[in-house]
Amino acid sequence: MTIGEICGFLGGEVQCTGDPGREITGAIAGDLLSFIMGAAKEGSLWITIQAHLNVAAVAVLKDLPLIIIASGRRAPDDLTERCASENIAVLSVPQSMYEVCAELARRGLNG
Amino acid sequence: MAAPVCLEYRIEGNDFMVAGAASNNIKNTLKMLGISSSVCTRVAIIAYEAEINLVIHGGGGVLKAEITEDRVKLTAEDEGPGIADIEKAMTEGFSTATEYAREMGFGAGMGLPNIKKNSDEFNIESEVGKGTRLYSTVFFNKQ
Structure with a gap:
């Protein structure tokens, strides 16, 4: 599943688009x-x-192309700027980490 | 590769926000030299953990990477408080990081074990009140 698809079904706010097709x-x-x-495994x-x-x-160092910030927290500007320059997507969501994990697992994404 | 490539970075103490810049630079240099991505990742982990240690514990210091034909040798040197019990410091889960550092996700007591695990050769020397020197070597042809 792609970054774009994940951002789509989780909702929340895409703070940095990264590479939606990845x-x-x-x-x-x-x-x-x-x-x-x-x-962490690369590409996770x-x-x-x-x-x-x-x-x-x-x-950046581990090549993780999507960061999901849970529980209603948001990335500050310096973080989104750095992620934008490194082509990393940032999604902030109101759901808890557990809820995000459960939803991703339900949709077939394994750890 | 004819001459060795030497990279040297001055890391400021307690400046959490710049940590990672030197490691990223080292990783990108190795990538440019055509080193395999698994080796680049191992070196990146070692360099980042060493960098963070300089920031959190060492009061700042110097991170060096010496890249030759078949290996990269990393050295992290500080003139900080030193480590009283190295064996304890190498134990996963043991940390002396401040509450502030922990809240930011540091101080899990995994830094030195992560460095050792990813190194082919590893050594640490420390003297209380004088500082700490950490050496780590990764060979390019080993997986």
């Missing part, structure tokens, strides 16, 4: 940056409630 191959959820650095989306510049650093 296929997402997996998913990971977590707020500990070192955990994501160690465990990342669900978190962290919303600061280092989120972009981790996404």
Whole structure:
């Protein structure tokens, strides 16, 4: 499933479009940056409630093309600017991390 | 590759927001040199964790990458408080990061273990009150 499709069915606000046609191959959820650095697989989306510049650093280094910021948090301007320059999509949604995970799993996206 | 490529970055202490810039630069340099993406990712993880450690714990320091024919050697050096018990610091889950750093998602106690796991050669030397030196080597032909 593509970034565009995921943003479509989850709703929320696309703060950075990234590459909407890019296929997402997996998913990971977590707020500990070192955990994501160690465990995320390239090409996965990342669900978190962290919303600061280092989120972009981790996404760039691990090649995570979609960041979903959950629980109504929003990316600050410096984060969206960095993501825009790196072609990373940012979606902020009102749903909790759990709800986002459940919805993605229901639609067939496996971790 | 004839001459080694040497990259050196001064990392400021407590400036969380610039962390990642040096690691990204090192990763992009390796990519440009045609190094495999799995190696680039391993080096990126090591460099980022080392960079974050310099920011959070070291009070700033220097991150170096020396790229030769078959390997990249990373060195992170600071003149911070040092590590009293290296074995403890290497234990997954152990962290001395501040509450503020933890709220930002740092201080999971996974930085040094992540570095070791992704290194082919790893060494850390520290003296309390003097500082810490971390060495990590990744070979390009190993997977």
